[in-house]
Amino acid sequence: MTPWRVSIAAAIASVLLLLVVFELIRSRRLRERYALLWLLTGVVLLVLSLWRGGLNTIAGWFGISGYPPAILFAVGILFILLVLLHYSTVISRLSDQSTILAQRLALLEERFREERDQHGRA
């Protein structure tokens, strides 16, 4: 069985994660779109820390009989991987978009100069 102290510590950590994420959204430093996975992580970890019987059962499925809290680590790592992968796709999209923006800006600047020069000569 999971030691109580582990459950309590894990629950506190999950609640802290949720509070920090919520405050970041509220103060407009984090968009909901990018916060959803973090919120899901916090909720799942919170449920698994408090629902001790469930943690044991899930540990049983994976053949972990000695130390059920290992599941908390496994789930935590899984979600961190998901968040990182998600961010990799977000970064890729942002870099594509900033390329497009730079190109558009450079082309506009060139056209603007051209038209200004023509105007000046006339």
Add this chain to the structure above:
Amino acid sequence: MTEVLESTSQVDARLRALKRVAIVPAFNEEQAVTRVIEELRGFDPGLEVVVIDDGSTDRTTEAARACGASVVRLPFSLGIGGAVQTGFRYAWEHGFDVAVRVDGDGQHDPAELGAILEPVLADEADIAVGSRFIGGDGYRSSRSRRIGIRLLAWIVSALTRQKVTDPTSGFQAANRLGIRLFAADYPHDYPEAEATVMVFKHRLRMTEVPVAMRARESGQSSITAVRSVYYMVKVVLAIFVALFRRKAVPLE
């Protein structure tokens, strides 16, 4: 009958005195956008039309320009929220007194604009929204979508302590105050419900007007069945966050 005619011409007179613009967000709507622009002209020839082409891959921009509309073409898709906000920024920076949003897919019938503009022209509201659900149910849709809209309506009504029947409607009119707010801050992905809460938080006056909407002429709704649960979770979260979030810095 005479009463109707009289009130129509009255709206025109008040409207004619104002600098007015129609914001038409369009994403791959080369078929529908032409008709929308023509119908807007039919409603009010003095209405400036600005199409926000949200990174379309078809000839939406060319079609709209051919009809004489101004077109702001975004270099990539910002989503409906970003596109609409671009339109309100345009309206703000060009000094328009009143702006209406009419979607480029043709589901908003410009003939209904008189009704939607009425509360704004009468200075009874800063933002007026066309609702499909006041009075008769002039809207055929899948059952799940109607349940979703009803749930959202209930949440938004409770939070804003005001009866909101159609929190996903983007068919709206705004005066200078409304333009200013939406130019400074407009929610992203599926923005209308969140925008309603935002309007309430900023203490602007919002009202709903019964309208009929048409079935989409072309293109696809941005909400597919697979995504609807994800959509609901996100919108409900966004609505609650909007209630607690810091206010946007208003534009000068």
